[in-house]
Structures are given as structure tokens and as C-alpha cells.
Amino acid sequence: MTLFDFSQSIKALNNQKKFSETLKFFKENKTEFKPDDIGLNKFIVYEMISALIETNHYEVIFTFIEQHNIVLDEKNFGYLLKKFKDKPSVNWTVVNKFCDLVSVDNLDTECKTIEVERKGEKKPMELASDKENWYAFKTKALFETQQYQECYEFSKKALENFEKFHYSNEIWFARRIALSKKHLGNSADALNELLQVLRRKKEWFIQNEVAEIYKENGDFDKAFKYAIEAINNFGDLEYKVGLLVLIANILGHKEETELSFKHYMLSKLLRQQEEWKVPPTLDYALQNLGFTQIPLEQLPNLKKELKNYWNTFKQPQTKSFDKTKTTTGQNLDGEIVEIRNDNERGKDGFLKSNGQKYYFSVSSNFHLTPNIFVGKKVLFEILPPTETKKEQVRIKKVIT
Known part of the structure; x- marks a missing residue:
């Protein structure tokens, strides 16, 4: 068996989603090749790390890299990083460690454009560069692992490094700076910066964070104001x-x-x-x-x-609406049939119910987002249009 045959067999198993069999096949046949030859083959490296991510063998990833003297291909790095985010439960400690396997300065700054279909119309959509995605993942991982000083420093550097941001990343970087300052003992600056973030992104969890700081400061009236806004959001x-x-x-x-x-x-x-x-x-x-x-x-x-x-x-x-006077607001069963975008901002795509396709969009902070994949059955409702928004689909539960 040649190294090419070896790589093709691994790829074929992965394409069939037989990831455990991929690992078994590699273990049984790897001794036929020099470790360095395996490590220099970017196709084997990509497929093997993909299989290890899919099977949750996270620590083995780093052992595999060390044993085969692997230098990750920067062009494949972004695709591998995204696979961690697609997991139902993200291991941010591993993501943080994985980000350190490449030099961010060597990552691509090109922003690719894809075509997406929304409400029957095809529109161009610009994607974040690998470098911007690295900062988004790295700062999120640092925050989730409570490394607030580093989170602050990298988030600040991210804001300084890019003139244009995608998926509202500039807002999430600013939020992480503010929350890191809070955890580092500077609640005054944290509050002011969160209030600035809130002017641009009125999310309930940001209102909640503002309310928490006001409560800690003993300003219960303002804390109550923002907490009530959050519960009503x-x-x-x-x-x-x-x-x-x-x-x-x-x-x-x-x-x-x-x-x-x-x-x-x-x-x-x-x-x-x-x-x-x-x-x-x-x-x-x-x-x-x-x-x-x-x-x-x-x-x-x-x-x-x-x-x-x-x-x-x-x-x-x-303004409110009376659900009893509209066909919207009813619980419907559907199936996710297409994911258009899956990134730091969240996911969007189409679900199908009773022969009709509906466009949906979910935030990265929505609790069901990690469980939304093609083929998943969901319970959803259609929210009626308001003065500022068109009719929207709201996913309420993932059934299977």
C-alpha cells in the first residue's frame, strides 16, 4: 500500500462518517510508513484530526501532532477549527490549545464571498477571514476558560487589527473586553463599555450583565430596570x-x-x-x-x-399581537433541510414543514444552536411581522 492509497482509504471512511473505523484503520496500518512521511502529508493530517474531533478524542490530537512532527497547514486550519464549533458541546480548553498550534500572523486575511439564498433571492455574503475567525475562537476560548487577562489582551488586539468585521465580531470583542475587565476588578470601566455594546446590540444577556454590575454596585433601581428589560426581551x-x-x-x-x-x-x-x-x-x-x-x-x-x-x-x-387572530404563533413540526451559514454569529438555513420551506436564523448564543443540523426534527412557530421586522421563524425545540 502506498501513502497515497493510505490517505485515500482514510478519506473514504471519513466521507462515510465511519470515524471510529478511520482511527482503527490508521492504527493497524501506520507502521508501514515513517512518522515524518505521515506528518508531511497534509491530506492524512486533515482527515485524521477530523476523525479525532468527531470521535471526541481531543487529547489524542496533540499526541498525534507531536508523534508525527506535524506543522499544521494554515489553509486547512480554519476548516478544522470550525469542526470544534459544530460539536453539540464545545470543549473550549481544547479550542484554546488548538489555536496555539498556528501563528495567527501567518493566517489568511482574505475574505471570501459566497452566494446565499434568502427568501428566494440569491445574494452575495462575505465571510470572515481565517485570521478574524482565529481571534473570534481564541478570545471566546480564553473567556470560557476564565483566562481574563489574556482574553482582554487578544480582544483588544483584534479590534486594532481589522478595519472591517463580520458576524458582529467587533461587538463580541468589545463585550469580552468589558466582561474581562469586570472579572479583573474594574467594574466601572466594564459597565461603561457594556452600555456602549448594548446601544449596538440589545440582547437580553447583555442587559443581564449590565444589571449584575449595577446590583454589585448597590444601585438596585438601575439593576432592576435592566433586569426587567432583559426578561421582557x-x-x-x-x-x-x-x-x-x-x-x-x-x-x-x-x-x-x-x-x-x-x-x-x-x-x-x-x-x-x-x-x-x-x-x-x-x-x-x-x-x-x-x-x-x-x-x-x-x-x-x-x-x-x-x-x-x-x-x-x-x-x-x-405593540403586541393577538395570536388567536392569526395563523402564526402555532407550534409546527419541521425538519432542517439546509444549513447556509454556520459561524461565530450563529446559523441560518431552511427547514421544511408540510411541503413548504421556511428560512430560519439562530444566534450563536441561542441554547439550541449547537444541536441544529441537517436532518434534525424541530418544533417551531412563525412570529408575525412587526413594524420593524418581517415574519420570522422561531425554533422552540429540537425533537430528534
Whole structure:
């Protein structure tokens, strides 16, 4: 068997998604070739690292690279890096280590353009360069692994290195700078910078972060304002259980004890409904307030009551719609049939239901995004158009 035959066999197994068989085949036949010859073959290197990522053999990647004296091909690096992000659960420690295998200064700065179809129209879309993607992954990995000083430094360097950004990366870099400063003890600068980010990107989790700093500073009125804006903002309530605890804590400081209890209770019931662990601190807070706890079957009533309470803080100009008078707002079953883009910003593509295709777009911060792939069955609804947005698809649950 020649080295070419060896590489083609590995590629064929990967193309069939038989990644475990790829690893077995490599182990059984690698001794026929010199380690350095394997390491110099960029096709074998790419396919083997791909198989190791797919099978979650992360540490073996670095052993494989060391044993075969591999210098990663910079042109393949970006494709391999993206494979980590496609995993249902991203191992940011590994991503951070993987980023260090190349010199960022040697990565391509070219921004390729692809053609995407949206609502039946084909439009050009410019992609981030490998260099910009490296900074996006590296800073995210540093933040997730709590290396805040390095996260701050690399995020700052990223903002200085590029004149044009993609997928709102300039906003995410600025956010990481602000949050790193907070963790490094500079909450004043962190707050000011998060407020600037919020002017450009009104996401609930950024409002939540602003509220947390105001609470830590003892400004409970402003903390409450931003926390309520966050709870009223777009996003599944089930994934705002931490925000509910924050609101409960703020209400406690404002001496609104019963409302505080109900927010703690809602956080606990949502966790129980989703079969998530209830933190001991949450149980302690509820016991400390002394009210009789609400049973799980009363969750719909509690949710409705508190939603009505939150709605009293909405701005008068906010318009709502009556779902009973429209065909939208109903839960529908569908299947993901195409992924157009999958990047730092999130994913978009098409799903199909009852013979009709619908365009969807999900943020990288949306909890279901890692589980959205071609072939996945989903539960979704169609949100009606508003004054500023067209009709939108909202994915609510991944079924299989």
C-alpha cells in the first residue's frame, strides 16, 4: 500500500462518517510508513484530526501532532477549527490549545464571498477571514476558560487589527473586553463599555450583565430596570433561570419579599420542568423567605402572573399581537433541510414543514444552536411581522 492509497482509504471512511473505523484503520496500518512521511502529508493530517474531533478524542490530537512532527497547514486550519464549533458541546480548553498550534500572523486575511439564498433571492455574503475567525475562537476560548487577562489582551488586539468585521465580531470583542475587565476588578470601566455594546446590540444577556454590575454596585433601581428589560426581551424563559434569580435578589433588596419569592420559585420550577439541577443556594433562598412553596403543576399560573407583572414595565409604544387572530404563533413540526451559514454569529438555513420551506436564523448564543443540523426534527412557530421586522421563524425545540 502506498501513502497515497493510505490517505485515500482514510478519506473514504471519513466521507462515510465511519470515524471510529478511520482511527482503527490508521492504527493497524501506520507502521508501514515513517512518522515524518505521515506528518508531511497534509491530506492524512486533515482527515485524521477530523476523525479525532468527531470521535471526541481531543487529547489524542496533540499526541498525534507531536508523534508525527506535524506543522499544521494554515489553509486547512480554519476548516478544522470550525469542526470544534459544530460539536453539540464545545470543549473550549481544547479550542484554546488548538489555536496555539498556528501563528495567527501567518493566517489568511482574505475574505471570501459566497452566494446565499434568502427568501428566494440569491445574494452575495462575505465571510470572515481565517485570521478574524482565529481571534473570534481564541478570545471566546480564553473567556470560557476564565483566562481574563489574556482574553482582554487578544480582544483588544483584534479590534486594532481589522478595519472591517463580520458576524458582529467587533461587538463580541468589545463585550469580552468589558466582561474581562469586570472579572479583573474594574467594574466601572466594564459597565461603561457594556452600555456602549448594548446601544449596538440589545440582547437580553447583555442587559443581564449590565444589571449584575449595577446590583454589585448597590444601585438596585438601575439593576432592576435592566433586569426587567432583559426578561421582557426576546429569548426563551427556560434559559433565563439565572436572570430570574437576579431579579428575585434585587426585589429582596427592595423589600418586595413576596415578589422576590415568586421569582425564585419560577426559577426553581422551570429547572424542575426541564429536569435540570436546582442549586442549593436557590433552595436556601426559598426556605429563608418562609413562604409555602408552589407545586410544579402551578407553573403555568405562576408564569402567567409574573409575565403580567413584567409587562407593566414595558414601554407604552411596544405593540403586541393577538395570536388567536392569526395563523402564526402555532407550534409546527419541521425538519432542517439546509444549513447556509454556520459561524461565530450563529446559523441560518431552511427547514421544511408540510411541503413548504421556511428560512430560519439562530444566534450563536441561542441554547439550541449547537444541536441544529441537517436532518434534525424541530418544533417551531412563525412570529408575525412587526413594524420593524418581517415574519420570522422561531425554533422552540429540537425533537430528534
